[in-house]
Amino acid sequence: MTTTGGFTLPGEAGHEAFTLAMAQRWGADVIRDSDGTQLSDEILGSGHGIYSTLCLIREDNAWAKAHPRLMQQNFLMSRPVTADGDRVEIRLLDGYSTDQFVLNDWDGVEEFWQVHDRTTGTEVPAGRWALADGVVTVAGAVPGHTYTVNFLVMRVWEEISMYNHVTNDWGDREHLMAVEPRYPEVAEHILDWLDRWCVEHPATTVVRFTSLFYNFAWFWGSDANLPHVYADWGSYDFTVNPVALRAFREETGLTITSEDFVNAGRYTSTHNPPSDVYRRWTAFVGDFVRDLGRRCVDVVHRHGKKAYVFYDDSWIGLEPYSGRFAEMGFDGLIKAVFSGYEARLCAGVDVPVRELRLHPYLFPVDLEGRPTFQPGVEGADPTADLRRYWVTLRRALLRARIDRIGLGGYLSLVEPFADFQDEVAQVADQHRRILALHRAGGPVAAPVRVGVLTAWGALRSWTCSGHLHENPDLSLLHVLESLAGLGFDVSFHRLDEVAEHGVPAGVDVLVNAGPQGTAWSGGDGWADPRLVAAITTFVRGGGGLLGVEQPSAADVPGRLHRFQLAEVLGVDQDGGDRHVLARRRFVVDPDHPVLAAAGAADDLPPLPGLHVLRDDVRVLAAADGVPVATAAQVGRGRAVYLSGHRHGPASARRLEDALWWASGRERTGLTTSDPGATAVEIGGVVLVSNDTLEPRTVQVLRDGVALATLDLAPAALHELPV
């Protein structure tokens, strides 16, 4: 151990000596509690900073039980029922967990519920349906038509409590409930309770909110074959209730209906482009969360403590990239991370302290149920896990400043793993060295500025929705993971903003990636001709474009192409409606700067119906007879198309080279001979990382000239003079 600070250790009562030993070994300046652990007086009094974890909406279950109608709510859509005659009966909660949901039949049935004929896509007038005993009966039904009901439910079991309870088989342990802070008495109670708590916990230096008021959406089912119905990390479905709906209508003058949330059973899935009214709703919820959040932070500050917020679980409404996050006054943001892009997500937020909670979590099993801290158990290797995660993350830390790292869980589990203890010590030291270099001047960025174009834009910078292992096939998320470790400045932009204002001045190369119809590639936002014209003139005037998978894809009547930027990219995809039109022949010519460093493009998947539009489009690689990588000069600009992207050392290097080439600039600055290694000029030194778990011999080059050749141990971090 050579340095201290910037490290948060999970303490554990009953293991005081080990806690303090590890605190010293890893240079921890802070000790935290975790779900299921306590800190004893010996730890609290050890002179370290103390984090205390609070989840305000479920902390006072006794109070919640005494106020049974003040729980959080949401809309559900019933199962569809097909009419055989002119009456249909729909049992509303069929298929849903009655442990999680109870019908709200006391407030807003006539006002908010909607019955739809889903065969016509139209609403059934209110006079033609009635509710009784949890069943809606529709009169005047059309035989052969299918009907659904959108209805309000109250949730009687908070989702994270539910998950831990069910996963760990906690039997009759209490179900925690989530109160709805839109009810004034709930908000007042939360503030009072927090004030009291601060008085009672003088040792706490940082209140670590986990998180604020609204969990991401998570519907549980009652069928053995459908135990979970819907989960979306970015959805505002759980912010709905009669109070909020009425306030929204009052405040905005807009109509908002159940169907704006239910969306024929799609709900407000983040991967779908958001509707205008849903965007407005998220802003409306943001105002509320910010206001009450600010009041909670004020309470904490009044007691001389800091307030940090954990950016997971009940994070909805926080939106660290809303541009107004700083108004809440948080002193720190903590993000649980598996990947580099999540570190960039944290690093990019306007907040004094940005902290990462590393994996593995100190638990016997990991999130996917595999053994971790179980001595002697086959497959359990937490040291290898940590090293793999760290090497993945570190690429991002070389590019953007993270102030603190830490662990969570049961520290005592680490005791038998001496090699894990060593590995954490090295990780903590590397973190502190990288942080020091950031403070000494930070990294030198490449002169190419990349703008990522999605339906969400800056609001959801550096994320899609969920972790990479939850979205293993999502090309944009892999692009973000590659970008997280590359030297480009990266900004995020909304399609409609570019349509309105043109390509932002600070962007050299635009990136659009993902499957058709999603918020990631942009969906029907591409129907706006202003957007297409803005990017076309941008590229023809000298800008760069990188399209991945189905860039700018939207099937719009009267248009020539599925890819609305096809004339720029020089490729398009036939959706089947041009099947009998001949495909232009091409020759594959892999000798191109885009493939120069990464070599082959065997990893790129063939997209059926993809074809080149002009002979001046260079095809760099093909599979199953269709191009998978192309490059074209377009006017004074350049466009590159890749049929997919899956992050890895070689593909990240290819992406980097594609961005350089598309920018039209000669490549300058540092690079390495091996895509598995990164070289960064930072704080007056050159850091060279081996981003792989094998030894590598790596040449470091500046502006194409060799600086040094290094033999790097697995995962090594090496320092050279500039």
Added chain:
Amino acid sequence: MTTTGGFTLPGEAGHEAFTLAMAQRWGADVIRDSDGTQLSDEILGSGHGIYSTLCLIREDNAWAKAHPRLMQQNFLMSRPVTADGDRVEIRLLDGYSTDQFVLNDWDGVEEFWQVHDRTTGTEVPAGRWALADGVVTVAGAVPGHTYTVNFLVMRVWEEISMYNHVTNDWGDREHLMAVEPRYPEVAEHILDWLDRWCVEHPATTVVRFTSLFYNFAWFWGSDANLPHVYADWGSYDFTVNPVALRAFREETGLTITSEDFVNAGRYTSTHNPPSDVYRRWTAFVGDFVRDLGRRCVDVVHRHGKKAYVFYDDSWIGLEPYSGRFAEMGFDGLIKAVFSGYEARLCAGVDVPVRELRLHPYLFPVDLEGRPTFQPGVEGADPTADLRRYWVTLRRALLRARIDRIGLGGYLSLVEPFADFQDEVAQVADQHRRILALHRAGGPVAAPVRVGVLTAWGALRSWTCSGHLHENPDLSLLHVLESLAGLGFDVSFHRLDEVAEHGVPAGVDVLVNAGPQGTAWSGGDGWADPRLVAAITTFVRGGGGLLGVEQPSAADVPGRLHRFQLAEVLGVDQDGGDRHVLARRRFVVDPDHPVLAAAGAADDLPPLPGLHVLRDDVRVLAAADGVPVATAAQVGRGRAVYLSGHRHGPASARRLEDALWWASGRERTGLTTSDPGATAVEIGGVVLVSNDTLEPRTVQVLRDGVALATLDLAPAALHELPV
């Protein structure tokens, strides 16, 4: 040789003895000429019937050259051009073959041409563009927008002439031109010429029209990498010209524009659901073709000859399934066939004589350039080719009557192939025996009536567009090929007719098959709730439904499902907009009547995002984690889903079993223990065919009881008493 008749032999001058020997050997009652062959007086006087092949629109090239503005026309769309400034110049014929097309700049430029801003999908007003020297200049263009011109061209080289010329490298041999019979002087000339021809050819007993006036669409390109631009066997693109357009507007009162044909470069591809105005156009062209065709037939009849028509090449407007084909008075219809469904297509037409032209064509190479009649050349095996084609076709002939078969090409090529001569003799005898059984009472059909539902319906019965080898992945075409040899009555229905009038009374099981958006599965026709309600009530009331690939697929706002019949089928496909909704778990249970005979369903492809909607849906097979075959009881009816279909003995048997099961009837009648063999009760006997090229031991069963066990030679046709 045991029987004679029903066989058409291609004669060849200079090989008279061989011609007559083969005529006797194969029992030919008719001798025909072919492209490139002549019949000598010795053959003409041999006592056989004589077919003479005529293609009216290109027979008198001298006349055509003397009337250079009376050629056929069509619309083309220019290449798209993107504006950098406010003026765009578009060179109209760029990329198109100027051997095929010349600009029609003398008639209808202002009246019919259209310029489009394809970035907005809107038309540029006529005052903002001008034509000069083959270039259209657009003023007031928006930078970054892309423009195209729809314009009229005259065709100066008939497509079949062009194909033969280019393929055979005929150098300076004359280019044949296709005259436009909408010009009254052309129609008169055709009739006069035909009259003269009949006078000059007394030996001809049958005029074999190849075919009438309009070829299917076929655009040639000028780029080495795009030598063909567009080809569609069912398209009416070549029926367009100013005379016809004006007549259509006059007659119907409807507006029709260039864009109704160009359709943003899709043209009138048969695989896309036709627009209402295009349907009306095909009927309008049909009226014209019928009228002039009738007058041609009358000329032929006046000379005491018969008139047959070849249903290929210039077939557009004939539409044998229009319900009005018989009005033309043809004595016979001849169809070139590779597959069973093409035989059913021919057999189902209301015309006195239905004749098949078999493959292989007597040419040194086949249509795909592989050697056939080349003695000693590796891979050339015309006998095996004939046997394979015959076994393929024969399944259909057992089910529907064909009156004649024949060959085409250079008979002399057959001389070195004694085994081919034997094989033809056997084929001719089998044909005559099957025909005799049809005449003796015909086949006994299964009591299950199948209705195939497409956007085209009955008009395009027993076909999609083109041959099976041209559409190897089209599930509906494979379904038709399987149905061609099964014992069900098959009818064809249009989506909009079912929406309007309900499921026709004569249908027991509806079939909908093909990719989303196509005319085959039906496209946006599924947005009509009347259609969905009609089929839903049909099935719930006891009907059957078989969905293949993406049945009833259409993405319609406000609907629950991509498959509009998902609530009936019990499965749906997520198009990505429900990615975070959980998928119902299922168990695979292959023990079901649908798979009982065919066994495994390993050939069925996984369709990404396919999922079951209810626990009562039986999953019979799955691949890559998604169901590929399911079966469900729905009310009193039944529904089966198959993710694809590729014709073969086992898959055809599976399809048969699926249709029986969906019908709800107990299977009755004849079957075999081996899907590679067919048993049919026909004309008072049982015919058992080995539909494979290997020997098979086959048990024949009636109503589940064994009738006989047979050792069948490859391709054998065996006869049993009833």
